[in-house]
Amino acid sequence: MIPFYVAGRPATGSEPLTVRHPYDTSVVGETSYATAEQVEEAVAAAFAAAGPAAALSAADRAGALDEISARIKRRAEEFAQLITAENGKPLKWARAEVARAVSTFRWAAEEARRFSGELQRLDTDPAAAGRIALVRRFPRGPVLGIAPFNFPLNLVAHKVAPALAVGAPIVLKPAPATPLTALLLGEIMSQLDLPAGLFSVLPVPNDRAAALVADPRLPVVSFTGSGPVGAQIRAAVPHKHVTLELGGNAAALIAQDWTDLDHAAQRIATFSNYQAGQSCIAVQRVFVHRDHAEAFTPKLVAAVEALRSGDPRDEATDVGPVVDSRAADRIEEWIAEAVTKGGRVLTGGTRSGTTISPTVLTDVPPDAKVCAEEIFGPVLVLTVVDDDEAGLTAIDDSAYGLQAGIFTRHLDLAFESHRRLHVGGVIIGDVPTFRADQMPYGGVKGSGSGREGIASAMDDYTEPRVLVLTGLAL
Structure with missing residues (x-):
């Protein structure tokens, strides 16, 4: 049985947790759920470690992060194979996720070294002559990190790495569907000389997570889901600092000035389907200027049809299964609803087990679930718009606001999109799926609050504290 980690030490519980492959339900591995007593031990240890962790030098924190990055890199193929096994994403994308996690921990090491604070002059007012202020950020306290299934390594890294960078203990709850990758990371971390209680990795059923969320010894909650x-x-703990990355129904616009329709079709086809659509910024809605609709539509359909579905362990597979049969059932139902409301299936729309064939729909009304909600599956909806203005309006007509992609080379449209669109990020000349792990990442409206990206998360995990020095000759 694969152990989990309580205050940095391996442990097992009494209730087994069997992890199965999403593609064929074969057994990937077995761990166990943490008991209530083990959860209490982890939280108490994190609370006790808050002071020693905050006192760690930048060299110690950065050195640990660099070592984690290096060890993940050395075991990259092991991580990739495990991600594919428990998550079902094709190996090519699992390897890409591992490479990103290596980078995420490396970036955290760099940010830990320059996490210095700000010096402010106060003698700008005569009453404050001879005074300066040093503003530094200190951890709010231990962090509860709740990670999703779709990126079982890199989204775990985005919880753990900034916590270690600022010296905040973290209690990590991985998704019950995909805990094994996080446990392998826990194994690496357990081999380092870290303060007791600095980290725990606890498989906990979702229906038992409320007690962790409510625990006052964990003043920061970082949730992706x-x-x-x-x-x-958010409603349960309004007094806590809560960061939420909640997904979206990301849109791309093919603007009137864009001429490379083949490139746009390839990028959209790939990044609507690359995680079987199970990415918060996978392309779901596509708006194409009427001038390009006739030429672009068959290019997009051909690019989607060229993607190979199948066993994610096969090196040639582009699109694997969704996480489980319940997800596949829901996606099927949403496609059927779109067709009932007048939508047309241009390609795909079929299912084999937990694999949904990459699907392109058109003529779908905006109130259909495949447009209005987050489908989290390999489905995109193509809509023709009369002009770029209508495209921007359509993108913003959403309960979500994570990222948007605008295929344009016109700077005026780029800046107009940045100003107008109520989203966390606008990607010009590419799909909304682009993300660099060091940049601020998150959304507005139904897409959540707070930001990931190492420096941004470090700010979320900390609070400013002012030191005023008096009697200085400036």
Whole structure:
């Protein structure tokens, strides 16, 4: 049985947790759920470690992060194979996720070294002559990190790495569907000389997570997952610092000036389907200027049809299964609803087990679930718009606001999109799926609050504290 980690030490519980491959339900591995007593031990240890962790030197924190990065890199193929096994994403994308995690921990090491604070002159007012202020940020306290299934390594890294960078203990709850990758990371961390209680990795059933969320010894909650659960967390602990990354129905616009339709079609086809659509910024809605619709539509359909579905362990597979049969059932139902409301299937729309064939729909009304909600599957909806203005309006007509992609080379449209679109990020000349792990990442409206990206998360995990020095000759 694969152990989990309580205050940095391996442990097992009494209730087994069997992890199965999403493609064929074969057994990937077995771990166990943490008991209530083990959860209490982890939280108490994190609370006790808050002071020693905050006192760690930048060299110690950065050195640990660099070592984690290096060890993940050395075991990259092991991580990739495990991600594919428990998550079902094709190996090519699992390897890309591992490479990103290596970078995420490396970036955290760099940020830990320059996490210095700000010096402010106060003698700008005569009453404050001879005074300066040093503003530094200190951890709010231990962090509860709740990670999703779709990126079982890199989204775990985005919880753990900034916590270690600022010296905040973290209790990590991985998704029950994909805990093994996080446990392998826990194994690496357990081999380092870290303060007792600095980290725990606890498989906990989702229906038992409320007690962790409510625990006053964990003043920061960082959650990535569904909108309804995020809303429940926010409502349950309004006195805590809660960061929420809740997904979206990301849109791309092919603007009137864009001429490379083949490139746009390839990028959209790939990044609507690359995680079987199970990415918060996978392309779901596509708006194409009427001038390009006739030429672009067959290019997009051909690019989607060229993607190979199948066993994610096969090196040639582009699109693997969704996480489980319940997800596949829901996606099927949403496609059927879109067709009932007048939508047309241009390609795809079929299912084999937990694999949904990459699907392109058109003529779908905006109130259909495949447009209005987050489908989290390999489905995109193509809509023709009369002009770029209508495209921007359509993008913003959403309960979500994570990222948007605008295929344009016109700077005026780029800046107009940045100003107008109520989203966390606008990607010009590419799909909304682009993300660099050091940049601020997150959304507005139903897509959540707070930001990931190492420096941004470090700010979320800390609070400013002012030191005023008096009697200085400036």
